[in-house]
Amino acid sequence: MANVRFETKIVVLLRADLQPWQRMNVTAFLVSGLGTVQPEVIGEPYRDADATIYLPMFRQPVLVFEAEKEILREAHRKALARGLPVxxxxxxxxATGNDADNRAAVGAVGTADLDLAGLAVYGPRNSVDRITKGARMHP
Known part of the structure; x- marks a missing residue:
């Protein structure tokens, strides 16, 4: 099968100083939002040889990067300036334990003052590459 080159890109950018459990938790939360507002990122349901049906997943790879806090902050600024879904x-x-408290915690802080642990962004490949410039692939 030939490799498909997608015109779009899904990237998760994590702050480099997170603990391993935090990296996994943040990644899971971040990608959960993309399919809800960008339905084109979701493929068809899966079906095994016994006809058991499984949930659909992203139709393209999700690349996970890491960067220092300053690069993450700049990526956030650039993504918002380009109008990409973030x-x-x-x-x-x-420190929160539910969606309402999560939204309240984000809502209590101005955009420029958010203490970002990570972000996910989806958009045209070239735009996402420019936004994540300076970040490195997660080990």
């Missing part, structure tokens, strides 16, 4: 996870969310 999901954010702030460090305050590690």
């Amino acid at each position: 999901a954010v996870f702030t460090t305050d969310l590690f």
Whole structure:
């Protein structure tokens, strides 16, 4: 099968100083938002040889990067300036336990002052590459 080159890109950018459990948690939360507002990122349901049906997943790879806090902040600024769909996870969310408290924690802080632990962004490949410039692939 030939490799498909997608015109779009899904990237999760994590702050480099997160603990391993935090990285997994933040990634899971961040990608959960993309399919809800960007339905084209979701493929068809899966079906095994016994006809058991499974949930659909992203139709393209999700690339996970890491960067220092300053690069993450700049990526956030650039993504918003380009009008791309962005999901954010702030460090305050590690202390909350539900969606209402999560939204309240983000809502209590101005855009420029968010203490970002990570973000997810979806958009044209070239735009996402420019936004994540300076970040490195997650090990």
